[in-house]
Amino acid sequence: MPPVENTAVVEEPRKYDYDLIVVGGGSGGLAASKRAADLGAKVAVFDFVKPTPIGTTWGLGGTCVNVGCVPKKLMHHGALLKQHINDAKSYGWKVGEKETHVWGELVEKVQNHIGSQNFGFRVSLREKSVQYHNAYATFVDQHTVNAVDKRGREKTYTSENFIIAVGMRPNYPDIPGAKEYAITSDDIFSLGYAPGKTVVVGASYISLECGGFLKGLGFDVTIMVRSILLRGFDQECAERVGDYMKEEGIEFMRGFVPTKITQIEPGTPPKLKIEAKNTKTGEMVEIECNTVLFAIGRTACTESLNLEKIGVQVNPKTAKIVVSEAEQSSVENIYAIGDVIEGKLELTPVAIQAGQLLANRLFGNSATLMDYVNVPTTVFTPLEYGCCGYSEEEAREKFGKDNIDVFHNLFQPLEWVVSEKPGACYAKLVCKIDDNRIVGYHVVAPNAGEMTQGFALALRLGAKKEDFDALNGIHPTNAEVFTMLDITKSSGKELVASGCGGGA
Template sequence: MPPIENDAGREQIRSKIEELIDSHQVLVFSKSFCPYCVKVKELFKELNVKCNAVELDLMEDGTNYQDLLHEMTGQKTVPNVFISKKHIGGCDNTMKAHKDGDLQKLLGEGSKAYDYDLIVIGGGSGGLACSKEAAALGKKVMVLDYVVPTPKGTTWGLGGTCVNVGCIPKKLMHQTALLGTAMEDARKFGWEFSDQVTHNWETMRTAVNNYIGSLNWGYRVSLRDKNVNYVNAYAEFVEPHKIKATNKRGKEMFYTAAKFVLATGERPRYLGIPGDKEYCITSDDLFSLPYCPGKTLVVGASYVALECGGFLAGLGLDVTVMVRSILLRGFDQDMANRAGDCMETHGVKFLRKFVPTKVGALTAKSTESDEIFEGEYNTVLIAVGRDACTGKIGLDKAGVKVNAKNGKIPVNDEEQTSVPHIYAIGDILEGKWELTPVAIQAGKLLARRLFAGASLKCDYVNVPTTVFTPMEYGSCGYPEEKAVEIYGQQNLEIYHSLFWPLEFTVAGRDNNRCYAKIICNKLDNERVIGFHYLGPNAGEVTQGFGAAMKCGITKDQLDNTIGIHPTCAEIFTAMEVTKSSGGDITQSGC
């Protein structure tokens, strides 16, 4: 295309450009083949905002338009975006304005204003953390939370799985079992009591649920104090920026938001066999069960299965755990099997390589032969995994991509879904830890990135966690299998040791059953990439070492750390035997 030959031609094009800018709220000078232009035009389509595109490559004098736009704006490339007569810039600037919330302000009255800056769907730990952080940053925030009753009719208040049917009641009931063991130990330490010691399920259940009720109320007060609008209703997308909220009476309300955070969590999976929902309970029911479960079969080998089976046995109940394949899938298998062995020592029976086929009169079949197992139990507790609560919230209407096999949502490293203004955190993320503190951390950091210009992202690798089995198992970093897969066996040095906690010695139990292991990367100064501990107070021990791993601790630094004597954790400052050496790891004294 020939260049503009005179001033009159130049002014004529300038006038046309200015007229276009003045007469359209959103104007994009574009090229039809440009992927960045397509991205910007798709954004406005998603926002339901009319976008007027001038395709310069389809115009006879498009090159002259682009040259003059360069003079007028200082921008040589396309897309060249104007909103309400203001020059925004190219693709990156437009996307940033959208992410920062500035785009909606620029659109002003010409487009539909949203009811909220942020709507969080899900009132669990992650959703609450994100919503409160966003509100503290001055944003208008709504939280929607609704608990669909279990097949047994169990429901609960604000706070999600952790507070109501997870970490909190689980740890309190685990503590109940530990107290029972402590009473057994007490006689060896000189305590004398002749009356028979029994446990009252109703007293424990009432105390635990009263505490949970106080937490539910505290969360509601906290949201109110932070100016977060909490609505007890089931949320479902009807448009990319619009949700329908249905309360327990069936009343429907509609709300819009510039951004959304999905934090819907998971619920226990059922077996899909005759009688499972009629006769079985899950962890959603167990902690508020109005009667003692009695002789119990736990189906599954997840951490939920082993924790629940462990504390029920610790209360003196007859407990059997039915395992299809391996214990604690995804965890270090050496540690998982040691934790299982300790459970058997403490009275839990295992029925391995079996799966139930019918419940009522319980029937199960072997996974390796034609053998059939039949048994009678007062309670059957299913703990075979959890399903993401994403299938009935209208994600298809919002355009959010979901893994059809497991309902999990793929996100990028900023928790952003396939739809730019919709984010997800917590247990529903694909390939991420299903842990409360991870969801809380991710929620807070996400709110700060969205509304405070922060850049810090959640670390999903160095995550300390603990399984509260009768002998607790704490870990941080990689399981041994994963470390070998990533770094190669030849590049690892694994140090390990058995130990006998001093408090167990007088009681005469669990001699050399506790175990410690660290996995070190020989290619990086023997940096610790995996930490594993089986012993008492595993959560308290692992928390500190989790901080050390975030700081990049090495084996040499552990060796040069003075231990606290006599403790269990000091074992990590004095580990000399490597797995590869095959040396003796039993401990004989202090």
């Protein structure tokens, strides 16, 4: 009897250990790794958190989950509850004359939630057969990384493709006492004691958000600002955010930079002294406080990856990786996503979507690229600021100052009427004159994030001003103001806040 022919397909051995190695376990890296695994790729994730100068560290999930969006939003909500308690009194609720806040209880709840998410990420990677390595990976060549774990053990791994998604970490100024006595947003959400009187240094959204919720939780807050608020955002809206925060009792020191921090007394919290200088007048001031929080920008975590050795182009000023529109670096098999790439938005949902789209292109025969323009975002300050598309300044620069008009108005939320809350909210649509298309949406109001998410779809689909005008408003809501904006900046007409979200 003739022998039976073996028709089984023999797979060729893999040339590399993995089809894809993702360096960085934040939101973008996790999204890319799981999508690649779904598409049949053999994937590994390397993630290692270097402690902050005061020793803070965290688990899998990156900045957003551990020391960014998630704990920030929870503490922001905790601060808003104090406003709601005050409002409740105007609505007939009988509450205690003096409410107290226990910092430690909030921190514990926040950290418990973060811990559950850290665990959930590890489980989801395991379910997707993505190998997770709690180790610091650096490049040996374009297909090899050397990984060192927390015990100092080293091992090399190879991969056909790499995605760098290491994110960014906060900057410290080069002044005496900065790293010894100050903290950053990497520390505040797990701080083991109430921060007390706090000086927040910086004018970024991180600075204003942290200063905002700390004030709302009952702490004395001063924000030290070198120049403008919320650089890169619409400046008219940025100043309205700042004005509202001043009404809430936050002190702004405009034009000052810190020069030295010293500890007067140790403790939890300690007693500190921060010295500062006015950049225009040279005036020197000293402030005694308990906590100094730096929010003066962030630097991409690329310095120790050996990228120069393998030819990956990095902007020396920002430490960010230069990539193509397809997130490809100067080395063809090495890609980058998220905060670490040059010239793109530093937002968690952007990193997630970019990572998923990149995995689709690498392993799913897709050609779809990430849209980095029509991206909604919100600054979670005491009065939130939501936006999508171009700021007024950017639109005038890109499309021509004579080709832009702005429809805007002030409005008073109906909920503020009974509590007689001072101030006003603001709505703005930036419109191209030649085709009437809306290229910028901006709102400074409670729940701005929820409003912005829906309206962002209109911008993405190319909505025109007449589309907004034809939309029926939901009355009485804040969002309905965008269906009836009829005052243009070019008209010079004075803005007067109307009630009921801009309605009758």
